[in-house]
Amino acid sequence: xxxxxxxxxxxxxxxxxxxxxxxxxxxxxxxxxxxxxxxxxxxxxxxxxxxxxxxxxxxxxxxxxxxxxxxxxxxxxxxxxxxxxxxxxxxxxxxxxxxxxxxxxxxxxxxxxxxxxxxxxxxxxxxxxxxxxxxxxxxxxxxxxxxxxxxxxxxxxxxxxxxxxxxxxxxxxxxxxxxxxxxxxxxxxxxxxxxxxxxxxxxxxxxxxxxxxxxxxxxxxxxxxxxxxxxxxxxxxxxxxxxxxxxxxxxxxxxxxxxxxxxxxxxxxxxxxxxxxxxxxxxxxxxxxxxxxxxxxxxxxxxxxxxxxxxxxxxxxxxxxxxxxxxxxxxxxxxxxxxxxxxxxxxxxxxxxxxxxxxxxxxxxxxxxxxxxxxxxxxxxxxxxxxxxxxxxxxxxxxxxxxxxxxxxxxxxxxxxxxxxxxxxxxxxxxxxxxxxxxxxxxxxxxxxxxxxxxxxxxxxxxxxxxxxxxxxxxxxxxxxxxxxxxxxxxxxxxxxxxxxxxxxxxxxxxxxxxxxxxxxxxxxxxxxxxxxxxxxxxxxxxxxxxxxxxxxxxxxxxxxxxxxxxxxxxxxxxxxxxxxxxxxxxxxxxxxxxxxxxxxxxxxxxxxxxxxxxxxxxxxxxxxxxxxxxxxxxxxxxxxxxxxxxxxxxxxxxxxxxxxxxxxxxxxxxxxxxxxxxxxxxxxxxxxxxxxxxxxxxxxxxxxxxxxxxxxxxxxxxxxxxxxxxxxxxxxxxxxxxxxxxxxxxxxxxxxxxxxxxxxxxxxxxxxxxxxxxxxxxxxxxxxxxxxxxxxxxxxxxxxxxxxxxxxxxxxxxxxxxxxxxxxxxxxxxxx
Numbered sequence: 001x002x003x004x005x006x007x008x009x010x011x012x013x014x015x016x017x018x019x020x021x022x023x024x025x026x027x028x029x030x031x032x033x034x035x036x037x038x039x040x041x042x043x044x045x046x047x048x049x050x051x052x053x054x055x056x057x058x059x060x061x062x063x064x065x066x067x068x069x070x071x072x073x074x075x076x077x078x079x080x081x082x083x084x085x086x087x088x089x090x091x092x093x094x095x096x097x098x099x100x101x102x103x104x105x106x107x108x109x110x111x112x113x114x115x116x117x118x119x120x121x122x123x124x125x126x127x128x129x130x131x132x133x134x135x136x137x138x139x140x141x142x143x144x145x146x147x148x149x150x151x152x153x154x155x156x157x158x159x160x161x162x163x164x165x166x167x168x169x170x171x172x173x174x175x176x177x178x179x180x181x182x183x184x185x186x187x188x189x190x191x192x193x194x195x196x197x198x199x200x201x202x203x204x205x206x207x208x209x210x211x212x213x214x215x216x217x218x219x220x221x222x223x224x225x226x227x228x229x230x231x232x233x234x235x236x237x238x239x240x241x242x243x244x245x246x247x248x249x250x251x252x253x254x255x256x257x258x259x260x261x262x263x264x265x266x267x268x269x270x271x272x273x274x275x276x277x278x279x280x281x282x283x284x285x286x287x288x289x290x291x292x293x294x295x296x297x298x299x300x301x302x303x304x305x306x307x308x309x310x311x312x313x314x315x316x317x318x319x320x321x322x323x324x325x326x327x328x329x330x331x332x333x334x335x336x337x338x339x340x341x342x343x344x345x346x347x348x349x350x351x352x353x354x355x356x357x358x359x360x361x362x363x364x365x366x367x368x369x370x371x372x373x374x375x376x377x378x379x380x381x382x383x384x385x386x387x388x389x390x391x392x393x394x395x396x397x398x399x400x401x402x403x404x405x406x407x408x409x410x411x412x413x414x415x416x417x418x419x420x421x422x423x424x425x426x427x428x429x430x431x432x433x434x435x436x437x438x439x440x441x442x443x444x445x446x447x448x449x450x451x452x453x454x455x456x457x458x459x460x461x462x463x464x465x466x467x468x469x470x471x472x473x474x475x476x477x478x479x480x481x482x483x484x485x486x487x488x489x490x491x492x493x494x495x496x497x498x499x500x501x502x503x504x505x506x507x508x509x510x511x512x513x514x515x516x517x518x519x520x521x522x523x524x525x526x527x528x529x530x531x532x533x534x535x536x537x538x539x540x541x542x543x544x545x546x547x548x549x550x551x552x553x554x555x556x557x558x559x560x561x562x563x564x565x566x567x568x569x570x571x572x573x574x575x576x577x578x579x580x581x582x583x584x585x586x587x588x589x590x591x592x593x594x595x596x597x598x599x600x601x602x603x604x605x606x607x608x609x610x611x612x613x614x615x616x617x618x619x620x621x622x623x624x625x626x627x628x629x630x631x632x633x634x635x636x637x638x639x640x641x642x643x644x645x646x647x648x649x650x651x652x653x654x655x656x657x658x659x660x661x662x663x664x665x666x667x668x669x670x671x672x673x674x675x676x677x678x679x680x681x682x683x684x685x686x687x688x689x690x691x692x693x694x695x696x697x698x699x700x701x702x703x704x705x706x707x708x709x710x711x712x713x714x715x716x717x718x719x720x721x722x723x724x725x726x727x728x729x730x731x732x733x734x735x736x737x738x739x740x741x742x743x744x745x746x747x748x749x750x751x752x753x754x755x756x757x758x759x760x761x762x763x764x765x766x767x768x769x770x771x772x773x774x775x776x777x778x779x780x781x782x783x784x785x786x787x788x789x790x791x792x793x794x795x796x797x798x799x800x801x802x803x804x805x806x807x808x809x810x811x812x813x814x815x816x817x818x819x820x821x822x823x824x825x826x827x828x829x830x831x832x833x
Contacts, residue, residue: 049122049161049181062492062512062524063165064586064600064664070158070185075730075739077770077784077826079196079209079232080150081157081182082109086818087743087768087786089162090686090724091178091664093140096258096819098292100137101459102351104259105290105319108141109149111177112164113660113688113720114604116146117535118578120167120175123152123182124269124282126327127172129347129390132422134537136559136612136650138752138814140719142712143612143652145388145537148349149180151286151323153265155194155211156228158185164664166582166604168530169494169510172416172476176530176580176606177660184269184282188215188224190832198826201790205237205258205821218272225270228284236260236291239792239820240808246298246312253314254808257821259292277332277339283325290319294458296807302446303453305364308379315458316357322350329394338399341414345392355431355456356380362444362452366435377430384427384462388537389471393417403483412480421471422536424462431461432545440645460545468540468561474500474533482512490514498531502539503576506531520592524600525585534575534610538562538652557615558644560651569640570616571699572653580606586664597667604661605693608654614709616702617648636701655708656695658716662688677733684726690717711752718749719815723763735775739784741768745817752814754801761794761812782828790823 049065068088078084082094093110097103111119116135121128131148135141163179171179191214199206211230218225237257242250267284294315297304304312329343356379363377396414403409426432434454435444446452455461475498482492492512499505510528517523542561560566563574586600618641621627622634632639641649665685672678692713695704723746731738746763770784796812798805804813811820 049125049163049179059588059590059596060490060514062490062514063163063167063526063584064598064666066162066164066666068160068162073154073157073160074194074828074830075770075772075782076741077196077198077768077782077786077828079154079207079234081152081154081160082107082149084154085109085149085160085162085180087741088726088728090684090726091164091662091688092162093720093724093817095140095720096816097137097139098256098259099254099294099813100135100139101294101317102133102290102319102353103135103137103139104292104317105261105288105321106131106133106148106150106351108135108139108144109146110141110720111162111180112602112604112662113690113722114177114606115144116141117144117174118176118532118606119146120171120173120179121147121149121182122171122179123325124184124327125181126343126345126394127390127392127418128182129325129349130388130535130537132349132351132386132388132537134386134541136543138715140715140815142715143538143610145535148321148323150263151265151288151321151349152182152284153211153228153230153267153286155192155213155230156184156226156265156267156269156284158183164600164602165526165584166528166530166580167510168532168580169496169508169528170478170480172496172498173531173533173577176532176578176582176604184267185213185226185228186215186224186269186271187213187226188217190214192830192832194828194830196826196828198824200237200821201823201825202237202239202821205235205824207232207234207826209233218270221273222278223270223272226268228265228267230263230265230267232261232263234258234261234263237821239810239822241805241810243296243806243808245803245806246296252808253296253298253312255293255314256809258819259290261288261290263288274330275332277330279328279330281326281328283327286321286323288321288323290317290321292317292319297457300448302448302450303361303457304447305359305361305377306447307375308359308364308377313357313359313457315355315456317459318354318356320352320354322348322352324348334397334399337401338397341394341396341398343394345394346390348387348389351386353383353385353427353459353461354380355383355458355461358457360430360433360454360456361446362434362454363430363436365446365452366444367442374436378428381428381431381456381461383431383456383459384466385423385425386537386541387423387425389421389423391419404485405487407484407487409481409483412478414478416476416478417473418475419471419473420536421469422540423469424466424541426464426467427461431456432463455545462543465544466542468542470540471536472501472539474498488516490516498533500533500577503533503574506577506579520590522588523586524588525583527583528581530580530582532578532580532610534562534577534652538575538610541652544646556646558646558649560649562652566640566644566646566649567651567653570651570701572651573698575610575652576608576654578606578609578654580604594670595668598665600664602662602664603659605657605659607657609656609658610652611655611708611712612652613650613655613707614712615648615650616706618642640701653698653707655697655704656716657693658690659693660688660690662686675733677731679729679731681729682726684728686724688720688722690720692716709755711755714749714751714758715814718747718760721746721748721763721817724817735773737772737774739768739770739772742766743768743818748815748817750812750814753804757800759797759800759812761815764791764793764818766791766818778832780830782830783826785823785825787818787821787823792822793818793820
């Protein structure tokens with residue numbers, strides 16, 4: 001779409017929104033009430049994440065808790081939970097990725113600038129299983145496997161609670177940066193239908209979403225069954241520039257943007273009174289298909305077969321993600337003060353790879369008995385499957401005892417058993433073999449006369465050597481207490497003991513306090529220790545892909561499994577848990593019912609953080625300055641890799657200590673005018689800074705700066721925005737609701753593809769505007785635009801970034817917090833009956 005049309009759209013929407021201030025105010029901690037026409041989030045009768053006390057509202061907790069209701073979630077105009085949270089929760093990051101294998105479809109979600117596996121995700125207060133995919137490319141979250149937050153449909157969600165505080169002592173492993181608790185709908189009063197369609201200003205990326213949520217009563221005593229169906233179709237975007245190095249005349253050869261994706265969901269949430277208590281169940285199924293691409297192979301490249309691809313080719317990576325979960329439990333009162341809850345929760349994430357528009361060059365050019373070559377190779381094949389399973393059993397007790405000064409002492413205690421399993425299924429032989437028999441002694445030459453590369457181009461398949469079906473288990477016991485020592489002083493504490501079948505046991509603790517100096521002003525703070533157990537993905541993942549080195553020799557790149565013969569030869573010890581110490585202190589100011597401010601300062605120290613190493617390559621010169629001697633006595637890396645035929649190796653290891661500090665500020669103001677119109681304003685300000693305090697190597701062969709080089713330090717420290725601010729508000733009058741939002745994403749820096757040369761992409765403001773009209777109480781229509789001023793990241797410097805800008809990478813690669821799609825517009829219709 002021409003830029004003049006984009007500007008007209010932005011001006012038209014801006015003019016229509018001139019009467020508004022900012023965007024929908026949602027229930028943050030200490031938030032003022034939402035307008036009456038919206039469904040305000042109320043927590044007076046529920047348990048809030050971070051506290052096991054019944055009836056504790058989010059605004060009364062000792063730790064910061066943000067609560068985002070379903071009205072605010074749908075008002076963003078976004079359809080993916082990860083993107084929605086990024087637009088509403090400044091401490092949350094959902095970096096965009098491309099040309100990064102499976103990470104193109106499962107993007108890393110982080111909290112407070114830490115890793116995707118350092119935030120715990122719950123559904124209805126129960127632990128959610130993690131994804132099977134390991135982020136092994138140069139992206140945010142490199143070396144981690146977080147939680148697939150987009151596997152949960154928007155239509156099934158009642159609210160999302162975000163605990164911005166370390167909580168491993170309360171919830172167990174992973175809760176270092178915080179906890180995201182997704183609460184499912186329970187309503188049975190109506191059927192809710194919605195349909196949304198949109199597109200980017202550039203004319204691509206058309207997306208369509210349709211959903212239905214309905215509920216039925218089970219009996220007359222409060223039983224319910226809530227069901228959600230949702231389907232989403234998102235077309236690809238492409239912001240690649242012309243390739244001036246590999247083709248002539250220059251043309252676009254890459255796909256750089258959002259992958260093409262389709263998503264289908266079925267989720268449920270139910271409860272049925274049985275005896276004195278309630279039998280409950282919830283879970284869902286999601287099926288997603290992704291279509292992305294690898295790196296372009298030029299016509300004269302030795303990895304190309306001209307007969308099949310005379311103009312070169314772009315390998316096509318097809319992914320399929322199947323996610324299933326089911327939790328079943330029973331909860332009941334023991335007496336007037338105590339209740340118990342027993343549950344079992346099973347989850348599975350299965351990630352399948354398929355390569356198309358590709359070729360195994362070694363199969364094509366393999367010499368044929370009797371003369372000639374086979375001149376045959378599949379162009380599409382299954383490259384393997386990753387699978388992660390988790391089963392969790394919980395028995396919890398919660399109640400009250402007589403506390404101090406007539407205040408109740410809230411207690412929670414219980415036990416947990418969890419089993420995590422990981423499986424790698426090999427792909428078809430053509431995806432990983434050298435020729436049909438994988439015989440390295442047979443010379444196979446490609447079109448350029450160089451040794452032909454084995455395996456399918458793009459994403460080589462997993463071989464039987466990487467196949468695994470293994471797991472581990474652990475059990476835990478915890479005690480959580482909270483009471484008011486006086487009318488104004490709240491004190492809480494928690495302790496948790498966990499024992500793992502692989503690395504041993506750990507004990508963590510937490511203290512929290514809040515002092516209400518007046519009814520309008522309170523001081524709060526927490527201190528805690530935490531931990532994160534190595535993920536089963538990090539324990540059991542391995543991959544061996546074959547490439548040609550600079551000399552044209554077949555060279556295997558090995559992602560070595562932890563505690564394998566290779567890692568032991570380097571002196572790398574088995575993975576152990578990460579440990580953390582964290583603290584926060586802040587205040588809550590609420591001078592009246594219309595205005596509130598909270599400010600919290602936090603610090604998180606993590607020791608023995610698990611990293612994915614840099615590429616470890618053999619020496620070209622020995623440690624004595626001489627050429628490598630026979631037997632490689634002076635070249636210890638080569639002595640390890642040569643016998644197994646590996647040219648470079650990567651692995652997981654505990655290697656760095658980090659410190660993250662930051663500030664969160666939340667301010668809310670509501671105004672009701674004489675004519676009945678309402679204006680709600682919210683400002684959310686987030687600062688963070690992560691520093692690598694120490695790099696260590698357990699290996700006598702590998703110095704710390706070789707094991708984890710400066711490019712990876714930059715990714716950890718500056719790959720995510722150190723500032724993210726949100727200004728938002730809503731103006732309502734009669735049947736109209738005018739909304740606006742501004743997100744500021746701070747600068748990011750990367751050097752992963754240009755080692756030693758850093759480029760900083762400057763911070764940017766993105767503006768979103770929308771209007772909603774309610775025809776009746778049951779029917780409404782919304783139209784709006786996100787990033788209405790068509791803001792893009794800075795362009796990659798063509799000199800310091802070479803050769804990537806010349807290949808079409810205009811805006812960068814490894815770190816793009818808000819992507820590079822530009823502005824978009826959408827329309828949505830909601831109907832209920």
